[in-house]
Amino acid sequence: MLEKVVSSFDVDHRTLSEGLYLRSTYTINEQIKVLSWDLRFCAPMARKPLSAGTVHTIEHLMAYYLRLDPVIGSAIVSFCPMGCQTGFYLSTTNNVTREDIAAALIRTFEKVFPIHTTEDIVGLNEIQCGNPYLYAIEETNQAMESYIKILKEQL
Ligand SMILES: [Zn+2]
Numbered sequence: 789m790l791e792k793v794v795s796s797f798d799v800d801h802r803t804l805s806e807g808l809y810l811r812s813t814y815t816i817n818e819q820i821k822v823l824s825w826d827l828r829f830c831a832p833m834a835r836k837p838l839s840a841g842t843v844h845t846i847e848h849l850m851a852y853y854l855r856l857d858p859v860i861g862s863a864i865v866s867f868c869p870m871g872c873q874t875g876f877y878l879s880t881t882n883n884v885t886r887e888d889i890a891a892a893l894i895r896t897f898e899k900v901f902p903i904h905t906t907e908d909i910v911g912l913n914e915i916q917c918g919n920p921y922l923y924a925i926e927e928t929n930q931a932m933e934s935y936i937k938i939l940k941e942q943l
Contacts (some may be wrong), residue, residue, distance in 0.1 A: 801832040806938045808890055813882070821882040822865055825889060828875040829935045837873035841924030842931050844869075845909055846876065848917070849928075850893075852910045853900050857892040860884045890939050897936045902929040 799811075809826040816822060830837050838846075851867040854860065865879035878889065903925055906912055912920045 804828060805831045805834075806935070807942050808886060808893070808939060810886060811877070823880050823882050823884075825878040825880065825886075826875060827878055827893070827935070829931055830874040832872075832874055838875075838931055839924055839927055840873065841922050842927045843873050843876075844919070845903075845912075845923045845925070845928040846932065848909050848911050848923075849900055849903070850876065850896065853896045854878070854892060857896060859888050860892040887943070890943060893939060894936055897932055901932050 804826075806828050809828065810823060811826045812824045814822045814824065847867065847869050854867060855864050860880065863880040863884045865881065866877070867879075868877045870876060880889070900908075903909060905925070906923060908925075909923055911917055912923060914920055
């Protein structure tokens with residue numbers, strides 16, 4: 789049984805700005821508590837959303853490298869792009885805090901970025917990905933750099 793506490797559609801998106809937010813909590817089978825975090829890269833309606841190639845590149849890199857993080861890696865349930873291309877959803881178990889996640893994002897950024905070639909994008913090949921021709925290197929570096937800057941300002 790999935791108990792929904794707050795739905796994305798209950799939030800007035802005009803009030804959101806860039807950053808890292810706890811969006812909702814779920815309890816699965818009345819036992820496992822899952823936290824759903826918004827990694828909001830673009831304030832809705834304020835500026836142009838991420839390109840599809842940028843979203844895809846960040847998804848590949850962060851879904852992989854965040855799971856290797858020594859603090860939050862084993863708490864990660866999923867890392868998924870928002871269909872509106874303004875950010876990502878990170879789902880975790882409930883033993884991590886916002887500060888843990890922000891620190892892990894900063895650590896991962898410092899370890900992985902900037903990327904230079906498609907060789908730097910883990911899993912971007914015909915065997916592991918449905919569309920390995922969709923990527924963006926420079927835009928991804930810029931999007932990650934500005935998101936991490938915002939995270940650091942909010943710490
Ligand atoms: Zn892919």
